[in-house]
Amino acid sequence: MNMNRCSLLAVLLALTACGGGSGSGSKSSSSSVVSSMVSSSAASMASLSSAVSSIPSSAAMSSVSSSAITSSISSASSSSTPVVIELAENGGFEISEAGSTAPANWSLATNGGTAAIQVISAANQPSNVHTGDRALEVAINTIGANPWSIETTHTGLNNGGIPVVGGSIYAYKAWVKGPAGAQANFTVGTPAPAYAERARSNVTLSGEWQEVSIEVTTSPDDTLLRLPVHFSLAANVGATIYVDDFSFTKVESITYEYSPVTVESLRSLSPGNMPIGVAVAAGNSAISPLTNIPRQTVVTQHFSQLTAENIMKPSFLQPTQGQFSFGDADALIDFAEANGLKVHGHTLLWHNQIPTWMQNFSGTKDQWLDVLRTHVSTVASHFAARQSVVSWDVVNEAFEDAGGRYRGSAANTGSSVWYTNIGPEFIEEAFKAAHAAAPNADLYYNDFSTEWNRPKLDAVVAMVEDFQARNIPIDGVGFQMHVWGNANVATIREHLKLVADIRPAIKVKITELDVRLNYVDPPLSANAYTPARADQHKALIKGIVEAYLEVVPPEQRGGITVWGVADVDSWINSLYGRPDWSLFFFNDMSPKPALQGFADALSGN
Missing domain, CATH: 2.60.120.260 (Galactose-binding domain-like)
Structure with missing residues (x-):
């Protein structure tokens, strides 16, 4: 982005903040403050890059098919001082009288x-x-x-x-x-x-x-x-x-130039048509690919499978007991089928994002089992008729991190209404109900941190082996793979192999891949996604995908799904209150070097 154009835009914003626009008869009694920030030198940014091995933030722009990505990122250059525009009028309450219960703005x-x-x-x-x-x-x-x-x-x-x-x-x-x-x-x-x-x-x-x-x-x-x-x-x-x-x-922007991104279609590089998926918002979300054309273009160009980020969770599908709401989810399935995409359902049962009535339900164990079976059976059977819905996360996050115990089974293990009211058998009951309702769908157990947490993974493996011994239907294990920038690829490879080696063989799926880079304190600035950091991100993604392809045989590959499209879409930003660069596209939908890392691993480069 041209610095002169940005400066002009900043001045226009200042006028708007001062009430200079049309449509209002009143005029603010205090003007917006225009101040300057000390610019950071290129040398200091390079020093930061070498001092911190993993980093986060979002921003940046370029052409979707360009080979050299140019990205606008909020930062200061060594040759100019950016202008900062004060937008929070009456941020100090100075234009309101003491005792006021209705301060201006x-x-x-x-x-x-x-x-x-x-x-x-x-x-x-x-x-x-x-x-x-x-x-x-x-x-x-x-x-x-x-x-x-x-x-x-x-x-x-x-x-x-x-x-x-x-x-x-x-x-x-x-x-x-x-x-x-x-x-x-x-x-x-x-x-x-x-x-x-x-x-x-x-x-x-x-x-x-x-x-x-x-x-x-x-x-x-x-x-x-x-x-x-x-x-x-x-x-x-x-x-x-x-x-x-x-x-x-x-803050005004500078321009970074990143390593080339030449991949034209990620899905076209997938070995054996292995699913390459992406989680998407839907419903009335402004970033839904059903209505957001830039995201729609990216999704259909690069991915072969969709996961609903939220709208197929219990709180959305059964907000009131006995009253199911499938409209938004059906619209997403329609979009997928119209564009030749498959769908991985997420999720039939979870302790989070359940409706209030379910969270507060009071009844016997048998009544709780009826609630569980009714929800799982109704949802799974509704989508069983849709050929695009090929798999499900049946149960999500039933184990806690510290020692691989069931969530809610003891003090300091978290809480789960399902474990509290039914016991550990709620997991197998969910799988049995899902299989009865959708016999052709692959059924997964899905959890986080299993790529590094051995006790938790051991508990999952033991559960799968127990299910197999007792003929409880289960087809695969999902590794969410929400990793940090310093993730150990060797450990990830070892843990993927532990599940791939289960016999009888089951499928292995990476279900929610993203990378948290801004986990250091104090937080990294939003301008910290330098070319060096982007290449670090690229190398990590390439290593994870290579590890998956190396240890999971083709017939056991459930595929790899990334959790969102553009950096700004990521749950990581709002949860941690800081910018991050966790996904594969900049905010203008241009591809990041991390996407090329994914492509290089798929093609063996």
């Missing part, structure tokens, strides 16, 4: 909980104002059942949202103070109706003022964002929390 909510939220003055509470003369006080009495009941949201100038440029990187900062142990969740999200979260930072308070700092990459389609802060947490009952000095700034 803010929405304050106490829906379900009880709290007193008001602007305070430094004249009355000098230690509770960070800078200037105003801050916001949130005095919490009860939190109620609604997890979003107590929140303060910066909604932008005249409550219209904070104007942003899609596919750009922003720095969000705020200051918070509250009693030690209290908590505040700072988030960045889109306005109604989607309310999609772009980033999050869950902060435990110390008793003193502390800064919250988040870097977030906007989706290419984003034009407006909001800054909600949630306080509906058990630790906050009786606490009074102060927030001040919010800012949300865009």
Whole structure:
């Protein structure tokens, strides 16, 4: 991206933030702040790259078929100082009177909980104002059942949202103070109706003022964002929390040139038509390939199988007991079949993302078994008639990490309504019900960290061997493969082989491949995806795919699925509240060197 064009765009954004646009008769009483950031030299960035072996963030752009990828990333160059535009008007509450419960450009909510939220003055509470003369006080009495009941949201100038440029990187900062142990969740999200979260930072308070700092990459389609802060947490009952000095700034971009990406179609390189899959959003999501044409192009060009990221989970398919909702899932299946794609169902049974009625269900063991069998049978039979639905994650994440025990079986093993109310046999009952309803589908047990956690993997292998000995139907094991940038490929190879060597032979599938790179503290900047880091990412992906092809015989290959399309789509960004480069396409849908690493492994290069 041309630096002069970016600077002009920044000025236009400044005017918009100051209320200079049409459609509003009011004028802001304070102007947006234009400041500058010290640029980081190329030498210091190279030093960072060599000092940290694994890294994260999202950003970047280029042509889908270009051989040399050029990517715009929020960063400073050694030859110019980028302009930063202050977009969070009234971020310090300075244009609201003390005692106000409706500060300009803010929405304050106490829906379900009880709290007193008001602007305070430094004249009355000098230690509770960070800078200037105003801050916001949130005095919490009860939190109620609604997890979003107590929140303060910066909604932008005249409550219209904070104007942003899609596919750009922003720095969000705020200051918070509250009693030690209290908590505040700072988030960045889109306005109604989607309310999609772009980033999050869950902060435990110390008793003193502390800064919250988040870097977030906007989706290419984003034009407006909001800054909600949630306080509906058990630790906050009786606490009074102060927030001040919010800012949300865009940093200008520089251009990186990455190693060539020449692969034209990943799926065409797959040996023996092994499935090459991708998890996708659907329903009314703005990043659904059903409606988002750039993602649709990437999905149909490079992948042969789809996994629904969310809409085939229990909370979506049976939101009310006995009432199933298949519309969004059927639309995804229609899209897959229209484009010659297969579908891997995800997931019939999980302890997370289950509907409230299921989470709160009270009954005997037999009644719980009826709930389980009804859901699994109804869902599996509904899709059994669709030839594109070839496999299922039947049970997801039934084992805990520490020692390979069943989740919920003892203290500090997590919780599972299925184990608590049925016992370990809930797993086999789910497989039996799924097989009866969809006898032609491959049925998988799916879990995370098994690529490195030997006790957990041993527990999974023991379960599979027990099922085989007792003729419980199971066809495969799924390795989620949410790995970090320092993952050990030799260990991954060994663990894949342990499952491939089970006899009678079962299928082995990598179900949710992505790479978390920004796991270091302090977090890496959103401009840290240098060419060197991209090549590291590429090498890791190539190593994982090569290991899979080396140890899993062709007839046992369930395939490899990546968990999302573009970096900005990844669950990793919002969960950890920091940017990351975990996927295979930049935010403009241009391919990353990691995609070439995948292709090189498939073709044996």
